[in-house]
Amino acid sequence: MKTDKPSVTIPQEAFDWYDEYAHGDIDRRTFLTRVASLSVAGLSAGVIGSALIPDYAKAEQVSFNNPAIKATYEEFPSPEGHGTGGGYLVVPTEASAESLMPAVVVVHENRGLNPYIKDVARRLAMQGFVAFAPDALFPLGGYPGNDDDGRSMQRSLDREKIEHDFMAAAKWLSHFEKTSDKLGVVGFCFGGYISNLLAATLPDMIDAAVPFYGTPAKEELQAQVNGPLLLHFGENDKRVNATWPEYEKVLKANGADYTAHVYDKAQHGFHNDSTSRYSPKDAELAWQRTVDFFSTHLKAPISR
Incomplete structure (x- = not known):
């Protein structure tokens, strides 16, 4: 990092x-x-x-040309969403139909699939996971290259259909030919919300969820969350943190397997290394915890 x-x-x-x-x-x-x-x-x-304001030239930690990974753009069916979804798939080059890898859905913020999120997917692939980062803006042609337009485009889409697109992406990834039967999700901001949502709506499919500074799913869905969850919060993120006490009560009532970390003086978006909200020490610790969490719950690559 x-x-x-x-x-x-x-x-x-x-x-x-x-x-x-x-x-x-x-x-x-x-x-x-x-x-x-x-x-x-x-x-x-x-x-x-x-x-x-993000400067995405700062965000690349893993080159898309790194020989240890292969990145492609893929489409998937989303009948309850926008019909067809699309995203950025990164596969370790050692993955094959004979050497399956655990998979992780990577969910962007509220402005589409920007370069930072693509890099996060590549970072996960370097750790031995098949990573897929769907783009909520795919129905509109994809991330437009700047965040202001990306935010406006995402707000223009039907929120429920976007949510179903991410559910469909998770289902598609779980059946991808190079993935094992273990599936995780990690997301940031809006993506943290989607991570909580998938943990609630696909509890039998999601084996590990990691929301970074994300709000919970709707109250009526929260009772379905069993975990395991690893939740990251920045201490100075008042908006998101205000939702945590009630959500934690539900998780405790559910007997859910969860761990939450609050990073001292960190801002909302502290993991995003393209902006001054970035906190290097906290981002590195949270990321190492995330990789360890996925390694524990999604396990090592399997062969057959």
Whole structure:
């Protein structure tokens, strides 16, 4: 994992406003106007805004040309969703019909399949998992190359159909010719919500779920969650953290197998290494815990 630290010290208010902007509660102009109101020595609104808005050139940790993996774009049927879904599949080159690998669905944030999420899929493949990252924006032609348009496109789609697309992706991956009978899911922000949702709607299929700063599924679905779950939260993520106490009560009532970690002073999105919300130490620890969790519950590659 990367260890370089953000070069800009950003006030907490700016992080909070960026979270509102990233989730569509305010527009870009309002976000930058608020940032301009801060009195921060030596930092302009442009400097702070640029530090927070993702720079995906920073996000590549594993090259798509790495010989240990093979990346392709695949489609899958989604009859209850948008009819057909698509995504980014990364397979360890040693995987085959004779040497099956456990699989993990990788779920993006609220703006489509951006370069950071593709890199996360490649990181998992380097750890011996078949990783598939569906793109909620596939029905509209896919991630447009920038987050503002991506957010608008994702908001324009029917939320229930998007959810069914991810359920269909999980089912498709579970039957992929190079995967074993073990399936996990990891997601970030919106993807954390989808991870909780799949744990609730596909409890007999999902063998391990890892929501990064994600809200729970609807209350009526939560009783179906058995785990195992590994949940990651940033201490300064007030919006998501407010949903955790009640969700934890349900998990305890279910007798669910879960572990939750709260990372001291970390922001929402602390794992995303393309923005100054990134916390290298916390991201590395959370990722190592995630890989270990998948290794434990999805087990090593099997042969037949």
